[in-house]
Amino acid sequence: MSKTTERTRQRRGAGGDQGPFVEWFERLALVLVWALTIALFGFLRPESFLTWSNFATILGSQAVIVVTALGLIIPLTAGDYDLSIASGLTFAGTLLAVLNVNHGAPIALAVLAALAGGIAIGLVNGFFVLYFRMNSLIVTMGVGTFMHGVTLWLGDQQTISGVSEVLVDAVIAWRFLGVPLGFYYALILCAVIWYVFSYTALGRRLLFVGRGREVARLSGIAVDRIRLGGFVCAGVMGAMAGVLYVGTTAAADPSSGLTFLLPAFAAAFLGATSVTPGRFNPWGTIISVYFLVTGITGLSILGVSTFVQDLFYGGALVIAVTLSQIARGREERLA
Amino acid sequence: MEAALGSTAAQGSEALDTSLVLQIDGLHKSFGGVKALDHVSLAVRHGEVHGLLGQNGSGKSTLIKILSGFYDADGEPSIIIDGRRARLPVSPEALRQHGVSFVHQHLGLLPSLTVLENLLLLDLAIENRWFMDWRAEARRARELFDRYGLRLDPLSSLSRLSPVERAQLAIVRAFDQLRRSNAERSRGLLILDEPTPFLPAHDVEALFKLIREIVADGASVIFVSHDIDEVLEITDRATVLRDGRVAGVFETAAMTKAEVIRLIVGRHVDLERMRPPAKALPKPSLSIAGLSGGAVGSFSVDLRAGEVVGLTGLIGSGYSDVIYMAFGATPAQSGTLDIADDRVELGRMSPRRAIGMGCILIPGDRLASGAVPGLTVSENLNQPVLSRVTRGWALAQAALIRNARVLANRFDVRPRDPTRLLGALSGGNQQKALLAKWFQTDPRLILLDEPTQGVDVGARTQVFEAIAAAARSGASILCASSDYEQLTAICDRVLVFKRGMVTEELIGDRISKSAIAQACYRAD
Numbered sequence: 107m108s109k110t111t112e113r114t115r116q117r118r119g120a121g122g123d124q125g126p127f128v129e130w131f132e133r134l135a136l137v138l139v140w141a142l143t144i145a146l147f148g149f150l151r152p153e154s155f156l157t158w159s160n161f162a163t164i165l166g167s168q169a170v171i172v173v174t175a176l177g178l179i180i181p182l183t184a185g186d187y188d189l190s191i192a193s194g195l196t197f198a199g200t201l202l203a204v205l206n207v208n209h210g211a212p213i214a215l216a217v218l219a220a221l222a223g224g225i226a227i228g229l230v231n232g233f234f235v236l237y238f239r240m241n242s243l244i245v246t247m248g249v250g251t252f253m254h255g256v257t258l259w260l261g262d263q264q265t266i267s268g269v270s271e272v273l274v275d276a277v278i279a280w281r282f283l284g285v286p287l288g289f290y291y292a293l294i295l296c297a298v299i300w301y302v303f304s305y306t307a308l309g310r311r312l313l314f315v316g317r318g319r320e321v322a323r324l325s326g327i328a329v330d331r332i333r334l335g336g337f338v339c340a341g342v343m344g345a346m347a348g349v350l351y352v353g354t355t356a357a358a359d360p361s362s363g364l365t366f367l368l369p370a371f372a373a374a375f376l377g378a379t380s381v382t383p384g385r386f387n388p389w390g391t392i393i394s395v396y397f398l399v400t401g402i403t404g405l406s407i408l409g410v411s412t413f414v415q416d417l418f419y420g421g422a423l424v425i426a427v428t429l430s431q432i433a434r435g436r437e438e439r440l441a
Numbered sequence: 442m443e444a445a446l447g448s449t450a451a452q453g454s455e456a457l458d459t460s461l462v463l464q465i466d467g468l469h470k471s472f473g474g475v476k477a478l479d480h481v482s483l484a485v486r487h488g489e490v491h492g493l494l495g496q497n498g499s500g501k502s503t504l505i506k507i508l509s510g511f512y513d514a515d516g517e518p519s520i521i522i523d524g525r526r527a528r529l530p531v532s533p534e535a536l537r538q539h540g541v542s543f544v545h546q547h548l549g550l551l552p553s554l555t556v557l558e559n560l561l562l563l564d565l566a567i568e569n570r571w572f573m574d575w576r577a578e579a580r581r582a583r584e585l586f587d588r589y590g591l592r593l594d595p596l597s598s599l600s601r602l603s604p605v606e607r608a609q610l611a612i613v614r615a616f617d618q619l620r621r622s623n624a625e626r627s628r629g630l631l632i633l634d635e636p637t638p639f640l641p642a643h644d645v646e647a648l649f650k651l652i653r654e655i656v657a658d659g660a661s662v663i664f665v666s667h668d669i670d671e672v673l674e675i676t677d678r679a680t681v682l683r684d685g686r687v688a689g690v691f692e693t694a695a696m697t698k699a700e701v702i703r704l705i706v707g708r709h710v711d712l713e714r715m716r717p718p719a720k721a722l723p724k725p726s727l728s729i730a731g732l733s734g735g736a737v738g739s740f741s742v743d744l745r746a747g748e749v750v751g752l753t754g755l756i757g758s759g760y761s762d763v764i765y766m767a768f769g770a771t772p773a774q775s776g777t778l779d780i781a782d783d784r785v786e787l788g789r790m791s792p793r794r795a796i797g798m799g800c801i802l803i804p805g806d807r808l809a810s811g812a813v814p815g816l817t818v819s820e821n822l823n824q825p826v827l828s829r830v831t832r833g834w835a836l837a838q839a840a841l842i843r844n845a846r847v848l849a850n851r852f853d854v855r856p857r858d859p860t861r862l863l864g865a866l867s868g869g870n871q872q873k874a875l876l877a878k879w880f881q882t883d884p885r886l887i888l889l890d891e892p893t894q895g896v897d898v899g900a901r902t903q904v905f906e907a908i909a910a911a912a913r914s915g916a917s918i919l920c921a922s923s924d925y926e927q928l929t930a931i932c933d934r935v936l937v938f939k940r941g942m943v944t945e946e947l948i949g950d951r952i953s954k955s956a957i958a959q960a961c962y963r964a965d
Contacts, residue, residue: 305835307827314824318813324770324804325824326796384815 136380136390140397147404154407158284164399166278166286170195170351170363172395173292174370175377176299177343179386181336182374183303185316186235186242188337190250191344192367194227196360197257198348203266203358206273213270217349224345227253228338235337236330242337257360267357277353288350292392295343299388312336313385369419373398376426384430398422461521462487462630462661463541468518470503477503478514479685487628490652490662492672492679492693494705496925496958500685501665505634509543510536523628540629542615544636550599550607557582557595560614589613589654605644608636609651616655631655632663635756637671649675667755669701669962683707706958722748722933727886727917732776732787735762738941740776744886744917749908751928752921754938755961761805761921764888768795768802770810780885796825798886801879805890805921807868811875814864818854819845821863822878844881852877853903869900876907887911889920893927905931925957937961 148156174191181188198220205216227249234245277288303309314322315332323329347366352358376398377390398418405414463485470478478500485491495501506512508520510531520527522539536542550559557575560582564570582595591609593602602610612633619629633652637645652662652675666672672679673693681688681704689704725743732740736759744750752760766773769790776787780798792802804810812821822845827836845859852873854866863871872892879887892908893901908931912918922928928935935952937945937960945960 301835305838307836310820310824310827310836313816313820314813317815318809320810321813324768324792324802324810326793328793 132383133381136376136393136397140393140400143397143400143404147400147407151404151407155404160403162281162284162286164396164403165289166281167354168395168399169277169286169288169292170347170354171366171369171373171399172392173295173343173347173350174366175373175391175395176292176295176388177340177347178370178374179377179388179391180299180312180339180343181242181333183312183316183386184333184336185319186333186336188231188246188340188344189243189367190227190231190246190253191340191347191370192364193250193253193257194224194341194344195348195351195366196358196363197227197253197260198223198345199352199358199363200257200261200266200360202349202352203269204260206270207266207268213272216270217273220349221342221345224341224343224348225338226341227344228341229334231341232334232337236333254361254364261358261360263360265357265359269352269356269358271356273349273353274356277350288354291346291350295346296388296392303387368423369395369398372419372423372426375430376422379426379429394422394426460486462523462628463663464519464521466519467516468504468507468520469515470500470507470512471515476685478507481682481685481687483680483687484690485630485661485663486678487661488656488659489677490656490664490675492676493663493665493682494667494669494672494679494701495682495688496667496705499682499705501682502634503685504682505543505632505665507531508541508632522630540619541632542619542629543632543634544608544611544615546635548607548611548636550611552598552600554599555596556593556599556602556610559599559610560585560595560617563614563618585613585617589651591651603644605647608644608648612636612648612651612655616658616660619660629660630663631660632665634665635667637666637668645671667962669698669705673698673701681705702959702962705962706955722746726781728779729763729767729787730777730779732763732766732773734766734774734776734787735759735771736941737762737766740943742919742936744919746885746915746917747912748934749912749918749920749932751932751935752919752938753923753925753928753935753957753961756923758938759941760936760938761890764802764890764919764921765804766790767886767919768792768800768888770802770804778886796882799882799884800886800888801882801884802888803875803879803890803892805894807871807875807895808864812863812871812878814862814871816863817860818849818863818866818874819859822848822859822874822881825878825882848877848881849874852880852907867897867900868895869897869903872896872904873900873907876904880907880911883914884911884916887916887918889918889922891922891924892920893922893924901927925954925961928952928957929954 154160174195177191178188201223202216202220205211205219206213211219231242231246231249234240234249235242278286280287282290303312311322311327311332314325314327315329319329348363351363373391373394374386376394377388377392378384378386379390380393381387381390402415402418405418406412461484463483465481465483468478468481468483469476481500481504483493483504493501493504503512507514507529508531510533513530518529520529520531522541525539527535527539549562551562554562557579558565561578579595586593586595589609591606591613593606593610599607599610612631615631616629619631637648652664656662664672664676673696676693678690678692680690681701683705684707688707691701691704722745724745726746727744728742730741736757738759740763742750752763754760762771765771766776766787767778767790769787769792773787773790778785778787778790778798778800780800783798785794785798795802808814819842823841826844842859846857848854849857849859854870854874854877863874866874872895887908889908893904896904905927908918908920920928920931929952932952933949935947935957936943937947937957945963947956947960
């Protein structure tokens with residue numbers, strides 16, 4: 107009897123029979139909404155909004171958030187949160203500036219040290235989460251706060267300016283098609299992650315670990331190694347974002363980088379509603395970052411106050427998670 | 442509330458026996474054409490312990506699930522509880538009002554809470570209380586425990602309790618519940634659904650003492666069990682179900698064990714005579730030696746290529762633990778696994794290593810440990826062979842889909858579209874997909890746990906065929922199952938477990954559904 111019982115209780119996946127049109131619409135909905143946003147602000151303020159320099163600024167200035175958000179989707183795909191990524195960002199930036207400005211280290215060495223710092227943060231996160239079997243949300247929140255303290259101490263709570271011009275040139279000053287190079291770095295990173303997610307066995311293992319940890323373990327996947335890899339990737343990409351941030355502003359501010367955490371999460375979750383709906387994916391993430399910043403830029407050109415930024419990012423995060431639950435009941439829940 | 446209960450007594454046309462606390466007549470239930478319960482009746486008297494016996498699939502659990510309101514019944518059965526007719530499906534409020542309380546096999550206790558919190562769990566779940574007088578509650582709990590001779594501290598954590606103390610707590614809680622919701626009637630019905638399988642013999646005695654005390658206080662008990670010895674000891678009367686029908690009702694004192702076994706197993710020739718012809722098998726090529734850990738005391742087996750060996754026993758006897766420990770999915774204390782020239786200590790086994798040696802595991806809990814329902818069939822199927830289908834630098838997407846199509850065809854996974862989510866498939870097709878996922882790796886040792894659980898009749902035969910085909914191509918197979926019919930259909934040898942040890946070995950023609958059942962129920 108238990109057999110029949112099981113069968114009747116078997117959860118039939120909802121939906122699954124939508125036409126190709128609906129599916130394509132779902133994949134591209136975000137791009138359409140983005141296009142509509144551009145059209146709307148372009149219509150309202152053609153003279154200031156619809157200029158190439160405005161777009162170049164939007165594309166270039168958001169590279170930091172793009173890299174941060176891309177860093178997040180790796181552990182998120184493996185089922186782990188990394189709330190320490192923004193503190194990693196400011197820590198890496200401050201470390202770079204201290205070495206380069208205060209100690210006169212060559213810029214290349216300072217960048218390498220910053221990236222190594224990111225790797226170390228990832229390892230610490232991974233150690234506590236995996237060795238002591240703790241919740242990643244709590245561990246990374248604690249590690250993040252701790253690292254923020256370290257950053258303040260390291261930089262003496264000051265903004266350190268005067269970072270090597272080479273870095274500034276390489277990130278923001280040199281341009282290709284009018285867009286700062288920082289944007290292209292983010293684009294390359296996005297392509298690499300897309301490749302790994304879609305075309306390598308490693309990407310599939312990451313997905314398996316996130317969706318069914320026990321299944322993955324019983325399938326012989328080295329679950330802990332993959333999760334550790336996720337934390338280290340997030341750590342190092344947080345550090346990369348920190349390097350880009352210093353390059354963008356030519357200075358290291360020990361605190362302002364923390365405000366990137368929420369936009370990055372909003373973009374990661376909003377991105378998971380498009381391109382490959384139901385899954386964290388790099389292209390969706392990058393589109394989300396630019397959609398959100400387009401909206402904010404447009405509204406500020408219209409003269410709306412700065413609080414709109416919080417409304418936009420906060421609202422987007424909640425709406426994104428809601429959409430990803432509703433729109434794709436047939437894919438498992440993300441969060 | 443009253444309307445839902447139908448407070449009037451049964452109509453005059455039906456004899457209403459006031460000595461009965463529960464009277465069920467004409468209960469039918471079928472699932473997709475298969476009759477789970479066929480004209481079942483059950484009568485429980487006031488102040489008696491009534492046994493409910495039967496094998497897996499006899500309809501026992503369906504009956505309990507109808508009583509607890511999990512299922513509706515077919516047609517218009519008559520269920521009269523304490524003189525009042527119950528509406529179907531039975532609602533939780535109605536059960537409360539009627540004074541019926543359940544203790545399910547897994548007890549429904551939360552280990553991280555205190556004993557007292559667990560005791561009040563059901564109250565807290567449905568009542569709003571704005572001030573908890575913990576001191577008074579603790580005093581009441583102590584009085585309750587004292588009354589039944591339990592040495593429990595209400596404020597200690599449940600996790601410090603032994604298994605038998607937990608079972609006792611669950612039973613006292615259910616009885617206490619009954620008492621308070623039904624105070625004016627001072628009667629009630631406690632349904633114990635297999636409370637004993639995880640308990641050692643002397644602890645079962647302590648539990649029985651508690652049951653007797655509760656009955657002495659005016660309650661009636663339905664005792665659901667596999668174990669005939671226990672039923673003979675604790676019950677006054679018992680009802681035996683077989684194949685969804687009542688096979689017999691008896692006064693326990695007048696029965697011998699052999700007679701009870703005959704009622705449970707049935708004398709008629711079993712329908713499952715689909716025994717495979719005896720195979721000529723080569724010498725053993727694979728062995729597990731001295732495996733212990735979990736519920737398993739010590740287990741050794743030699744397997745030949747192409748041999749299918751079934752492991753079975755009553756729940757808790759350890760037969761299914763062997764499967765998981767051999768694979769390294771749960772840790773073993775000791776033991777070795779030899780495959781050809783490879784030897785590995787099972788204490789240090791891991792799934793990764795097991796797969797490297799050519800072992801595969803198809804776990805019983807399909808959706809939690811076997812497959813990822815939120816990923817597509819193709820992604821699930823290709824997981825073990827990702828490196829094989831990688832061409833150069835990238836996974837060849839077309840090759841993945843092609844491989845999934847070929848497998849879906851070979852194992853008849855429907856629908857054939859491998860881009861569907863696995864969770865959208867029926868239980869049988871999910872299981873076929875899982876077999877396909879692992880059998881494509883040409884394993885040498887196949888470990889199966891309940892391979893046809895939640896699988897419909899048609900797919901069941903296909904699963905059997907897939908297992909037989911894997912055996913023909915040289916794999917050795919260990920299959921843990923409590924489904925004797927299935928074991929009869931696929932096994933060359935069946936090992937029967939009791940308290941962590943193999944107590945009986947059935948080979949070839951000696952394997953039959955009734956022989957396995959008898960071996961399981963036989964006392965040592």
